[in-house]
Amino acid sequence: MLPKNYVITIGRSFGSGGRALGKLIADRLGIGFYDKQLLVKAAEKAGYNVEFFEKNDERAPKVMGGIIPFSMGFYPMSWIGDSTSAPDGIYKAQCDFIHELANTEPCVIVGRSADYILRDVPNVVNIFVHAPLEECAKRIVERLDCTTEAQAIALAERTNKLRANFYNFYTDKRWGRADSYDLCVDSSSLPLEDLADLVIDYVKRRLDVKE
Numbered sequence: 111m112l113p114k115n116y117v118i119t120i121g122r123s124f125g126s127g128g129r130a131l132g133k134l135i136a137d138r139l140g141i142g143f144y145d146k147q148l149l150v151k152a153a154e155k156a157g158y159n160v161e162f163f164e165k166n167d168e169r170a171p172k173v174m175g176g177i178i179p180f181s182m183g184f185y186p187m188s189w190i191g192d193s194t195s196a197p198d199g200i201y202k203a204q205c206d207f208i209h210e211l212a213n214t215e216p217c218v219i220v221g222r223s224a225d226y227i228l229r230d231v232p233n234v235v236n237i238f239v240h241a242p243l244e245e246c247a248k249r250i251v252e253r254l255d256c257t258t259e260a261q262a263i264a265l266a267e268r269t270n271k272l273r274a275n276f277y278n279f280y281t282d283k284r285w286g287r288a289d290s291y292d293l294c295v296d297s298s299s300l301p302l303e304d305l306a307d308l309v310i311d312y313v314k315r316r317l318d319v320k321e
Contacts, residue, residue, distance in 0.1 A: 112139070116216045116233035118313060119224040121277075123286065124269035125246030125255075125262065127297045128239035132218045134306040142217035148207065156203035168221055169272060170279035171198055201280060221273070225291065226281040235313045238291040243267075245298040292316065 118135060122128020129145055136143035144151075149167055153160045205227050211217055212231050225236035241249075247262035256262040270286075277285035288294050293312055295305055 112216065112314065113233045113317060114216070115212065115214070116235070116313075116317060117212050117224070117228055117231070118218045118309070119228065119234065119236045120218060120220045121225060121236070121238040121285070121291060122221065123240045123246060124266045124273070125250040126239045126241040127249055127302055129220050131239055131297065131302050131305055131309070132220045134302055135309055136218040138306055138310060139216070139218075142211070142215050143220075144211065144217055145220040148204065148211075148219065148222065152204045152207035155207055158200065158203060162200075168276045170275040223277050223280050226277075226283060233317055235293070235316050236291045237309060238286060238288075238294045239297050240286065240294065241296055241298040 118132070120128050120132040122131075132145070133143050146164075149164055150160055152158075153162075204222050208219060208222065208224050208227050209231070211219065212228050212234070225234070228234045243263055243266060244259075246266050247256075247259045250256050250262035250266060251259060256265055274285040277283070281290075283290040293309070295309065297305060299305075300308070
């Protein structure tokens with residue numbers, strides 16, 4: 111059996127299908143899945159306006175522009191603005207909630223630098239999902255986020271830049287680099303169903319599960 115509490119974190123490039131893969135893994139394992147739900151629950155628990163929370167989701171504080179990394183832990187620097195409304199306060203609220211999840215239930219968490227936040231927590235496996243930009247664009251168009259491949263490529267590049275700035279600002283690692291994660295998978299190489307099997311097998315082996 112898997113441990114009582116364990117977490118699978120999913121980093122992903124935009125359009126790679128990382129969220130869909132995470133949901134599939136969570137469903138197959140019968141565990142919790144947190145993506146946008148994490149935002150809502152963390153906002154409610156911290157007393158934030160959910161709409162404001164979503165607007166600042168995976169965004170580095172504008173005052174720093176993502177140029178100087180935070181990189182020294184998961185609590186924001188007190189001088190980056192008002193902790194009750196600024197992005198650093200939102201990040202702290204998410205950190206607190208992610209730690210609470212890791213201590214109470216097995217789950218899959220998508221994005222939000224969860225791999226770094228839980229870096230000192232046992233039984234955490236960190237996955238990054240990527241794909242060639244052209245393949246991501248096709249998926250983006252298929253799910254109706256854009257109408258043309260050119261629009262989809264522009265959206266993917268813009269979103270990936272935002273995600274990288276966010277991740278690089280709050281961690282001492284680099285978004286999307288293989289050495290920042292335990293396992294990186296190309297979602298264009300296999301159907302998502304097969305990738306889910308691969309990741310689940312890896313998680314069991316990584317956590318030394320005996321059948």
